[in-house]
Structure formats: structure tokens, C-alpha cells
Amino acid sequence: MKNLFLVLSGIILLNSCEKNDGKQKHVENRKPDTLATPNQEKNVISKAENIDYCYLNVLAKDSMFMTYKVTNGIVKGKLKYKNFEKDSSSGEITGTISADTLKVNYKFVSEGITSEREIYFLQDSGVLLEGIGSYADNNSAKLVYQSPKAINYSTGRRLNPVDCKSIK
Numbered sequence: 001m002k003n004l005f006l007v008l009s010g011i012i013l014l015n016s017c018e019k020n021d022g023k024q025k026h027v028e029n030r031k032p033d034t035l036a037t038p039n040q041e042k043n044v045i046s047k048a049e050n051i052d053y054c055y056l057n058v059l060a061k062d063s064m065f066m067t068y069k070v071t072n073g074i075v076k077g078k079l080k081y082k083n084f085e086k087d088s089s090s091g092e093i094t095g096t097i098s099a100d101t102l103k104v105n106y107k108f109v110s111e112g113i114t115s116e117r118e119i120y121f122l123q124d125s126g127v128l129l130e131g132i133g134s135y136a137d138n139n140s141a142k143l144v145y146q147s148p149k150a151i152n153y154s155t156g157r158r159l160n161p162v163d164c165k166s167i168k
Contacts (some may be wrong), residue, residue, distance in 0.1 A: 044099055044100055044123070045097045045099070045100060045101070045102055045123045047070055047073065047097050048070065049069075049070050049071055049072070050069060050070075050071065051069065051070070052067060052068075052069055052164045053067065053068050053069065053070075053077075053161070053164075054066070054067045054161065054162050054163070054164035054166075054167055055067075055128055055159035055160060055161055055162065056159060056160055056162045056166075056167055057130075057157040057158055057159045057160065059157065060084070061084035061085075062081075062082065062083045062084055062086075063081075063082045064079075064080070064081050064082070064130075064157055064159065065078075065079070065080045065082070065167045066078070066079045066080075066093070066128075066159060067164060067167065068093060068102075068104075070097065073096070074094065074095075074096065075093065075094065075095045075096060075097060075102065075104060076092070076093070076094050077092070077093050078090070078091070078092060078093065079091060079092075079093045079104075079106055079108070079119075087110050087111050088110065089108040089109065089110035089115075090108060090109065091106060091107050091108030091109055091114075092106075092107050092108075093105065093106050093107075093119075094107075100122055100123045100124075101120055101121065101122055101123070102120065102121040102123070102128065103118070103120050104118070104119050104120075104121070105117075105118055105119075105142070106118070106119050115141075115143075116141060116142040116143065117135065117142065117143035117144075118135075118142070118143065118144045118145055119131065120145070120148065120151055121159065122153040124153075126161060127158050127159065127160055127161075128158075128159040129153040129154070129156055129157075129158055129159075130153070130156030130157045130158075130159065131145075131151035131152070131153050131156055132151065132152045132153075132155050132156045133145045133146065133147065133148070133150055133151040133152060134146040134147070134150070
């Protein structure tokens, strides 16, 4: 009887542990007044100036942080990919907003090497979706999308708005 109780207790304990299923976690515990608030139109990125916009993505042990501000129509900020057991990168972003798309140039350092690449983010209901696409081999120092129309936003990371104090 004692062994049966121990086995059942062990099974219950194992099932109650949090499992990491690799799915992206949504950040829900945040103060609405400190968030990047989307424009009145559902899928248009706000161009409101001198406001800090902050976004976060957590997927298993990997995370991605982005902060930016719009000044004189130009987006400037920081982006960091913090990867578990893989190369991480961090750097500056500059770019523009075109309706529902944030188009930035990401100049970053990874493993001591400085690189540049273009990244697009599509707004969908207040969430930014990272664009994934093929980059052109144009022998330049900056990687640009081969075909911006072929960018896939459904496989990239989902960045949720967060309180800027939580990621600085």
C-alpha cells in the first residue's frame, strides 16, 4: 500500500510540473497606461512621436527585446536577441513606419563581429510579427530582403507590447 501511494504521488508530481512545450509565451501582466498603444485603426502602427515603444518575445529560453521611439518620422531604438546556447546579438535599429509595417535596419554585434540586416515587422492587433524571408546576396555589408513581397510573417517571432521599465 505504501509503495502504491509513493508511485501515485510521483506520477501526480511529474504531471503537475510546468512543461516547456516551446510555444511562445504571451505577456499579459502589464499596466495598460505604460504600453505602446496601437493607433485607433487596428493594424496601423502609431507614429506618435517621443513615446517609448517596448516589445518582448519569450520562446522557451530565448528572448527578444525591442525598444524604439519615433522622432521627426524616423524610428530609432535598440533590438536584442538573447538566445540560449546559441549566438546572441544586440544593436541599434533605424527605419520608418509604412502603415502596418515597421521597416528597420538592424546594425548589431554578434560574437564580436558587426553586421547589418533589414528586418520588417508587421502589426497585427497590437502585436508585432517579425518578417522572415530570403536575403539577397548583393556582396554588400548589409543584408536586404530579396523580395519584400515574399516575406512570411507567420513563422517569425511575435513581439508583445510591454512596460518599458521591465526591459531596460
